[in-house]
Amino acid sequence: MSAGGAHAAWRRRRPLRTRLALATSAAVALVTLGICAAGFTVIRYELVHQLDLNLTQHATLTKQQHRGEPPQTVSGECGFLAAPACTQIVPASPAAEPRTPYPLPVTPATREVAAGQRSGYYSEITVAGHPARMLTTPFAPGQAVQVALRSDTVRQGVTQAGELMALVAGLGILAAGLLGYAVARAGLAPVARLTATAERIAATRDAGVRISLPPDRSEDELTRLAGAFNVMLEALEASVTAQKRLVADASHELRTPLTALRTNAELLSRADRLTEAQRVRATAGLHRQLREITGLVNDLIELARDEEPQPLVEPVPLAPLVAHCVDTAAGHWPAITFHYRPSGDPTVPGVPARLTRLIGNLLDNAAKFSPPTGPVEIRLTPTTLTIRDHGPGITPEDLPHIFDRFYRSTTARSLPGSGLGLAMARQIAKAHGMTLTAGTAPGGGTLLQLHYQGRGELRACGR
Helix, strand or coil, X not given: CCHHHHHHHHHHHCCHHHHHHHHHHHHHHHHHHHHHHHHHHHHHHHHHHHHHHHHHHHHHHHHHHXXXXXXEEEEEECCCCEEEEEEEEEECCHHHXXXXXXXXXXXXXXXXXXXXXXXXXXXXXXXXXXXXXXXXXXXXXXXXXXXXXXXXXXXXHHHHHHHHHHHHHHHHHHHHHHHHHHHHHHHCHHHHHHXXXXXXXXXXXXXXXXXXXXXXXXCCHHHHHHHHHHHHHHHHHHHHHHHHHHHHHHHHHHHHHHHHHHHHHHHHHCHHHCCHHHHHHHHHHHHHXXXXXXXXXXXXXXXXXXXXXXXXXXXXXXXXXXXHHHHHHHHHCCCCCEEEEECCCCEEEECHHHHHHHHHHHHHHHHHHCCCCCCEEEEECCCEEEEECCCCCCXXXXXXXXXXXXXXXXXXXXXXXXXXXXXXXXHHHHHCCCEEEEEECCCCCEEEEEECCCCCXXXXXXX
């Protein structure tokens, strides 16, 4: 398996909380290691630098006190390298050395410093089994001075500092891991609740479940995500409830015409036993019920297209469209008088067929509740289409439900229809960015108003 594939498999096996905790711990661990390494470097430098300053001071003091003296060991306990420092003067030529051996090592580099061919330098040495640090620097013409001090304490201090920094780094990494896990667990708690809720909904199909939000309702990103998910669940629950109600209402509405249709079909299957008048009556009833079922199914299909994608839209002049709808309604309702008064010819973006259905439903509703002598008044302005009938009007109890699917008031239950006309009209109006309102007209009757100016672009409508 390649490195990329192994990494992807690891990501799939590890939950987000674990990955976040590991990433946080790794970042804090790197910072801790960096700080400890920097601290160790500084401590080591300062300890060595302090030792070098002591060597430099001893070398300067030797130059001041022993200037002009021959090569020799001038001071210090060179056997143990304790303070004061072990100091010796070395000539450039080996022939000028004293007979007594030097306690400190003399190398060709030392001769070069004495001869002025090289600058002074520091070196690590061992004398009598003790580690030491030695400074070799020019002393006088043809001579160099070497100063040495034991470096046990410095090495011990560096070792202790390293051990302390390693302990601090280990504790820091452990604390980073614990804190990283705690922070990841607390920070991703809303995500865990969101995941659990989504999994529960997927398993139980119950859209009524909600994510619990913190009491303070803090406005952090995860809380807003949980709130948005709750809003989505509310919309989903409302949609599922509406779908179930639509199916139940449709089943109820279809039951009566289907029963009557089956009865008439059974009667016609025994046509040889019926009189001519009975056959005509059964055939007429069969056609009427077929028309009712066809209209109801078409209305249901129209209502189901609420979330249909936006089709091609064209500018629609409303004046001729309303005139066509009025002529059609007059043919359907010959006993009703329609008075159409246009004052302007507004143009709206939309689908002509759906706008025709919208206005036709409003006219049919007005004609259905109008008495034979009561006219239906239609007025078109640049901003509003108003349709008024002179029927019984809408009661205050029925007004909040007038646009509900399959809703029929007490006075409308004896009239033809399924209770879908106004619901469909409002849906088409909403899809075209319009607003449809209903109320009681002054003097009695129902007043339906379609507002279409300043409602924005078309969002979604069927063909």
